[in-house]
Amino acid sequence: MDFDVVIVGAGPAGLSAAIRLMQKAQENEQELMVCVVEKGSEVGAHVLSGAVFEPKALDELIPDWKEKGAPLNTKVSHDEVYYLRGDAASTKIPSFSFPKTMHNNGNYIVSMGNVCRWLAEQAEAMGVEIFPGFPASKILYDEQDNVVGIQTGDMGLNEAGEQKDSFMPGMELRAKYTIFAEGCRGHLGKELINKYQLDADKSPQHYGLGFKEIWDVPAEQHQEGLVIHSAGWPLTGELSGGGYLYHAEGNQVVCGLIIDLNYQNPNVSPFDEFQRMKHHPIFAKHLTGAKRIAYGARAIAKGGLNSLPKMSMPGGFLVGCNAGTLNYAKIKGNHAAMKSAMITAEVIADALKAGDEGQSDLTQLQDKFEQSWLYDELKSSRNFGPVMHKLGVFLGGAYNTLDQNWFGGKLPFNFTDNTPDHANMKLAGECSKPDYSKPDGKLSFDRLSSVFLSNTNHEEDQPVHLQLADPTIPLVNLEKFDEPAQRYCPAGVYEFVKSETGENQFQINSQNCVHCKTCDIKDPAQNITWVTPEGGGGPNYPNM
Template identity: 50%
Template sequence: MAEIERESMEYDVVIVGAGPAGLSAAIRLKQLDADLQVVVLEKGSEVGAHILSGAVLDPSGIDALIPDWKKKGAPITVPVKKDNFYLLGEAGQVRIPNFPMPPLMNNHGNYIVSMGNVCRWMAEQAEEMGVEIFPGMACSELVYGENGEVKGVVAGEFGKEADGSHGANYEPGMELYGKYVFLSEGVRGSLSKEVIVKYDLSKNSDVQKFGIGMKEIWEIDPAKHKEGTVTHTMGWPLGSNAGGGSFIYHLDNNQVYVGFVVHLNYKNPYIFPYMEFQRFKHHPMVAELLKGGKRVAYGARAISEGGWQSVPKTCFPGGALLGCSAGLVNVPRIKGNHNAMLSGKAAAEAAYAAISDGRSGDELTAYEADLKSGPVAKDLKRVRNVKPLWSKLGLTASLVLGGFDMWVANITGLNPLGSMKHGKNDAQATEEAAKHKPIDYPKPDGTLSFDRLTNVSFSMTNHEESQPAHLHLADASIPIAINLAKYAEPAQRYCPAGVYEVVEEEGKEPRFLINFQNCVHCKTCDIKDPSQNITWVTPQGGDGPNYPNM
C-alpha cells in the first residue's frame, strides 16, 4: 500500500483526551500564556460522551485550577451531607461507624457530581481562553521524531473497510505536532500503553492493578431521595469470590447513581461481574430504595487500582502521562478526579517552563518531580497498602490492617507497613476453570435487574459497523483452543457489554464472536484476558458510548 499523505498542523502542546486531566492542562497552559497554541483531541462524539465516574469530587483539584469555580457556575452544586458505610450480608447489613475511619475517608466538603457535565463546563472555560477542542477525533497513532521522541499524533482517520482497506469515503486524518504531547486517555489508553512499553516507563514500578466499575443512573421515588447522601458497601454478593463493593450517591432531581466495582484480580473465571452488580440491587436495602424508580442510563469503565507503587514514570521524550493514564486513583477513597486535575496542572506548568526556555521534545522531568513529591504523592502514598492487603489477605484484614496503616500515615506521614507489592497482574491471577465451580446467577427480572444487551442500549453506544473491529486478537485460535479449554473463556463474562460470545452449534466446532458494536470502551478485555491476546485500539472518532450525564 502506498504511503498515506496527511496534512499537518503544529501546536505548542497537543493533548489527547478531554477528561479532567487533559482539560486542566489546557486551561492551565492558557492561564500561564494566552498566546500558547493548545489543542485537545477527544474521541467521543462530544466532550463528556466517554466520561464515566462515580463521582464524589474532592474539590482540591478544581480549587487549585479555577479558584472561583462557584462564581463561574461550575456544575458542582450537591455537597455531601451524610456518609454511610455498610458491610452487607445476603439478608441484612451492618453499619460501620464513621469515627474509626481515617480523616481522609471523610466525604464532608466533597461534592456529588456528573464528571461528564463537569468536563463539558471545563471545556467551555478552555474554549473561552482560546483552546481548540476537537471532539469526534480519535487519535489512532503516535508520530515519532528523528530522535525517537513523540512529536505528534494522527487524528481523525475515517472510512476504513472491515478488512482495513480504504473505502470510497476514506479520510486519512491529520498529523498534529506539538512541542509536547500529553496523553490523558483515561485508564489503559492505547497510546499510553504504547509509550509505557516503548520507553520502559514501568521498569521501576509495580504491576498495575484494575477494577471494573459499572454504573446506572436511577430516578427514584422523591420520598426516598436524600440529596447529598453517600453510601458505600462491601461484602455481599461478592463475599470471598472477589474484592470490590458498591456506591450509591443521591444527587439532585431525585436521581441516584448506583454503582458496583469488582476488582479484576479474581481467581474464578466463572465470576460474572455484571451479574454480581445486578444481583446486588436485589439486596433488601437497595431494592427498597429503587422500588418504584426507573433506570435511565448505564455504563462501565475500568479503574486503575494499583496506587502509588504502580504509577509508572510519567514523562517520556516529547510528552507526559496525565491522570488515569498514569493510574492516579486513590482506591479506598474511590477518587481520582482531583489527582487528574492536579496532574494536568503540574504538566502544564512544566511544559510552559520548558517552552519558555526554548525546549521541545525532551523529558518534562519537572512534572515527574512534582507528581512524585507534591499533593498527588501525599494523597496516594498514605493509602498505598490498602489494595495489596485486600488482594492478599481479604476484606477483614484490609479493613483492620489497612485502616491502621492509613491512620499512622495520616498522623506521621510514614506507612508502618512500608510499600507492599501487588504480585501478579490481573490476567495472571485468573485460575483454570477446573479449580472452580460455575456460579448460578439469578435471571434478571427486568425491573431491578437487566440483561446486558438491554442495559447497553441505555449507554447510547454506536459504532459504524463497516469499519475494522477495534478489538484485535493476536492469535485468533486462542479464545477456543486455550481460553475455552482451560478457562471456560471468561471473556463471555468479564465484558460488561456482551461483546464476546462463544457460539456452540451441534456438530460444529465452537466459534468465538466479537460483537464490537456493543463495546462501551471499558478496556476490561485488554486487562483481564488470561492469555493477554486482546488489544483494544480506538475505533473511528465519535463512535462508542454517548453518556449524557455520567
C-alpha cells in the same frame, strides 16, 4: 497541523492541562497553541465516574468556579458505610471504624461528564482548540524516537480496511509536547509505557471494573446528598471491591459496583454480581419503584504509587488515570487526575518560556510531582490496595483503618502485589460456578438492554477495534477457562456461536463495546488489544 501542545483526551485531566497551559501562558506573557482531541462524539460522551468529587484541584485551577457556574450542585450531606453479610443481612459501620479517607465532608456528588463539558467551555474561552470525534490512533515519533505528536484515525474504512466512498484520511497533529490523558488503560499510553519502559522496577498496574447506573426515583425516596458505600456481599471469598449509591440532584440516584480485576474464578460474571447486589435491602429500598435511565462501565487503575510509571518521556507525558494517579483509599481519581495534569502543564509552559524547543524529556516533572500534595496523598495510601490483596477484607481493612486514622498513612511498612491481574485466573474446572438468578426487569437487567441505555453505537462496516494477536487463542481459553471474555465483558461483546459445521466459533460483537478496556486487562493470554474505533463511536453518556 502544528501546535505547541497536543492533548489526547478531553476528560478532567486533559482539560485541566489545557486550561493550566493557557493560564501559564498569560502569566508568562507567551502565546501557546493548544489542541485537545477527543474520541467521543462530544466532550463528556465517554466520561464515566461515580462520582463523589473532591474540589481541591478545581479550587486551585479555577478559584471562582462557583461564580462561573461549575455544575457542582449537590454537597454530600452524610456518609453511610455498610458491611453486607449476605443477600439480606448487613451491619452499619460507625464512621470512626472505617478509614477517614472515605469520609466525604466538603465533597460534591456530580456528573463528571457535565463537569468536563463545563471545563471545555472554560478552555475554549481561553483559546484552546477542542476536536471531538477525532480519536488519536497513532503516535508520531522522529528519528531519535522522540514523541512529536499524534495521528487521528482514518474515517470511512470498511471491515476489510478498504476505503469506502466516505473515506477521509487521518490528520497528523504535530507538537513540541504531547500530553496523553486517555483515561485508564489508554492504548497509546500502554504503547508508551512499553516502548520507554516507564514502569521498570514498579509493581504491575492493578485494575477494577466499575459499573454505574442512573435511576429516576420518586421524590419521597430522594435524600439529596446521601452517600452510601458497601463492602462484602456479593463479593465474597476471593472477590473484592464494593458497592455505592449516591443521591444526586433532580430526584436521581446513581448506583454502582467496583469489582477488583484480580479475581481467580473465570466463571464469575462481574455484570451479574452487580445486578444481584441491587436486590440487597440496603440498595433495593432506594431503587424500588424507580426507573433506570442510564448504564455504563469503565475500568479504573487502582495500583497507586507502587504502580505509578515514570510520567515523562522525550516529547511526551502521561497524566491522570492513563498513568494511574487514582487514590484508591478515597475511591477517587478526578481530583488526582486534574492535579497531575496541572503540574505537567506548568512544567511544559515554564520549559517553553525558557526557550526549550520541544521533544525533551522534562524529568523535572518528577521533582515537581514529589513536592505536591498529590504525591503526599498517594504515598500515604500506597498500601491500601496491596494490603487488602495480601490480608483480605477484614485484616486488610483493619490495617487500613489503623494506618489512615491513627498514623496518617505513615506506618513504616510497604506492601506490594506483583502479580498482574490477568495472571490470577485459575482453570474453570477448578472453580465453582456462581448461580446467577434471571433478571427481574425491575432491579436487575440483562446485558443487551443495559447496553441500549448507554447509547452505544459504532458504524458496523468498519475495522474491528478489538484485535486478536492470535485468533486461535479463544479456543484455548475456551478449553482452559470456558473463555472468560463471555462473562467479564460488561457489554456482551464476546461470545461463542456454532458454525454451520457445528464447531465453536469466537464472535466479536464490537458494535456493543462501551470502551471499558476490561478485555485488554483481564484476558488471561493478553491476546486482546483495544484500539480506537472510528471517531464518534462508542457510548454517548448524557450525564455520567
